[in-house]
Amino acid sequence: MSTWDETPGPDFGPDYESGDRPPPLSIDERAGVLDDLAELEVFRTLLEPTGVKGIVVDCPDCDEEHHVDWALMQANLRQLLDEGQTGRHEPPFDPDPDDYVSWDYASGYADGVSAAAERDEPSGPASSGRHALD
Template identity: 80%
Template sequence: MGPFDDLPGPDSGSTPSDPPPLTMEERAGVLDDLAELEVFRTLLEPTGIKGIVVDCPDCDEEHHVDWALMQANLRQLLEEGQTGRHEPPFDPDPDDYVSWDYASGYADGVAAMAEREEPGGGSTGRHARDD
C-alpha cells in the first residue's frame, strides 16, 4: 500500500473523514499555545530567532517552522481539528530556531528578571503557562 492509496479517487464517491472536534480541554491547550507563541515571538524574533524547531514523529526528523507558519498551524488546528502538511523552509540554519522548551525557559527567565527589577519583587518560581 502506497502513501496515496487511502485517498479517495475521483470515482470513489467518498471524502476523507473529518477529524473529531477538539475537546474543550484540547481547545484551551491550543489557545494557551497561541498565547505563549506570541510571547516567544515578541521576545525572540528581535534576537534573530526565526521560529520553533519541532520533532516530527512521522518522519523522525526535526522541522524548522517559522513564527507565522506555527501560528497558522495552531489556528488551523483550532478551526479544523488538524493541521495540513506544509513545505519546510529550504536549507534552514538550525541556529535560527529554538525548541518550545527553550523558548518557554527563555520567557520564564525574562519574566523572572523583570520581577526582580520591580520594587518589592521577589522570586515566585512561576512558569509562563501559570499566567
C-alpha cells in the first residue's frame, strides 16, 4: 500500500491549465456585471451602516441560500468580469440570516432612499420610478 491516498479529492471546479477557459463575457453581459458592481456599492453604502453584512443568494447548484458579505460579493463580480465565471468560495461559518438581505430588498431600499431624498429636495424634479443607479 502506498503512503499517498489515491482517492480523488473534492472538486474545486474546472482545471483551466489545459486551456479550456470559459468564453469571455459578451459586451451586454459585461455591462450587466458592471451595473451590478455599481449597484452593490450603493447597497453597501446605504446598508452596511445599519448592520447589514451582505447579500443572500439562492444557489441553483445546491438549492440553498448562501450568505455573501459585501467584499466577497464584489470579488465574485470582479472575477466574473476577469475570468467569465466565479470560483467556489467557502460560506461564512454559522451566519445570522438576519444580517443579510436579498438583492431585491437592497434595490428596493435604495430606491426608497432615493425617492425620499427627491421628495425632501426643495427644488428637485417630481419624477418617480427612478432606480438606485439613476
